[in-house]
Amino acid sequence: MIAPGSEAPDFALSDQDGQQVSLADLRGKTTVLVFYPLDFSPVCTDQLNVYQEVLPELEAQGAFLYGVSVDSAFAHKAFQEHLGIGFPLLADFHPKGQVTTRYGVYNDERGHGQRALVMIGPELDVKWSHRSPSPLEIPGANLIFDALEAQ
Amino acid sequence: MHSKLSSAGAPPPAEDDHLRGDGPLVVEYADLECPYCARANLVLRDLPIRRIFRHFPVVSKHPRARVLALAAEAAALQGRFWELHDSLMDDQGHLEDPHLWARCETLGIDLDRFEHDRRSQVVAERVERDFRSGVRAGVMTTPTLFVDGVARPGLPGEDLIARLR
Known part of the structure; x- marks a missing residue:
């Protein structure tokens, strides 16, 4: 997976509302890309829900979250409403998994992303990255706060 | 100001834990x-364990979760935490305010005091303390x-149940 110190790989993806979000839009702030396998799989649900609970505090520390999976913008829209979450979900849908692959967290065998967190700094360099040892192990919100504290 | 949310182990039993x-x-x-x-x-209730309950309400998923956590804390101030806990766990289909009042009546909880306490700062802080300790310990599911x-994480498996039995 992408290592701290690297330049963040470029991307331009559609969010749940069809708005394009590109790497350049993240300049000047701290961003955490939350790669997760698929919308509507029950484990992911808890992951994004718990991040939502601490979102105000992440934002107070200057960090903004984006979820990323291979699902389409339409599925993301439904999933976002289903979860009641407020942060954007980016569709790495076509070509499928291209951005996830650039960040080194695509699971070719299964055809979806691995569970991973990538923190991108204001200068668009990778500050921190974390990949779950298994899809069942969900990276705790505490890890994001640890990474923010270490900056 | 709240304490931070970076990693820390689950706190050891405290005097005011349930x-x-x-x-x-077993800390739950x-x-x-x-x-x-x-x-x-x-x-869990049939296992011979020393069980501690801590709140981890996930409101985006369960809209009444925080209200119920606050209610349970208000009941705790009248020595009825586990009674209301069991009542809610046994029937999660009736969670609106009138249902809570009916439960209080059944359990002998003073309603005026309950209504005041569940909106109090001290009760809110108690629930928040539990939730934050969970986040710091990496809790991501209930x-x-x-x-x-x-x-x-998740439902206790057969191996764990056998070990605790």
């Missing part, structure tokens, strides 16, 4: 509106049990 039973220590982070927690409760300090 505790029942005797045996090996749970959400009173979560059906998996209700299922886990059916197993229920999560800590046994010998090791997190066991």
Whole structure:
């Protein structure tokens, strides 16, 4: 997976509302890309829900979250409403998994992303990255706060 | 100002933790509106364990979770935490305010005091303290049990139940 110190790989993806979000839009702030396998799989649900609970505090520390999976913008829209979450979900849908692959967290065998967190700094360099040892192990919100504290 | 949310182990038992039973220590982070927690409760309450309950309300998923956590804390101020806990876990289909009042009546909880306490700062802080300690310990799903300090997310499996029995 992408290592701290690297330049963040470029991307331009559609969010749940069809708005394009590109790497350049993240300049000047701290961003955490939350790669997760698929919308509507029950484990992911808890992951994004718990991040939502601490979102105000992440934002107070200057960090903004984006979820990323291979699902389409339409599925993301439904999933976002289903979860009641407020942060954007980016569709790495076509070509499928291209951005996830650039960040080194695509699971070719299964055809979806691995569970991973990538923190991108204001200068668009990778500050921190974390990949779950298994899809069942969900990276705790505490890890994001640890990474923010270490900056 | 709140304490930070960076990593820390689940805190050891505190004097004001909700505790029942005797045996090996099991610290549970749970959400009173979560059906998996209700299922886990059916197993946990029959095990010979020293069980500590801590709140982990996930409101984006369970809209009444925080209200119920606050209600349980208000009941705790009248010595009825586990009574209301069990009442809610046994029937998660009736969670609106009138249902809470009916439960209070059944359990002998003073309603005026309950209504005041569940909106109080002290009760809100108590729930928040539990939730934040869970986040710091890496809790990401409910229920999560800590046994010998090791997190066991999800419903307790057969191996764990056998070990605790």
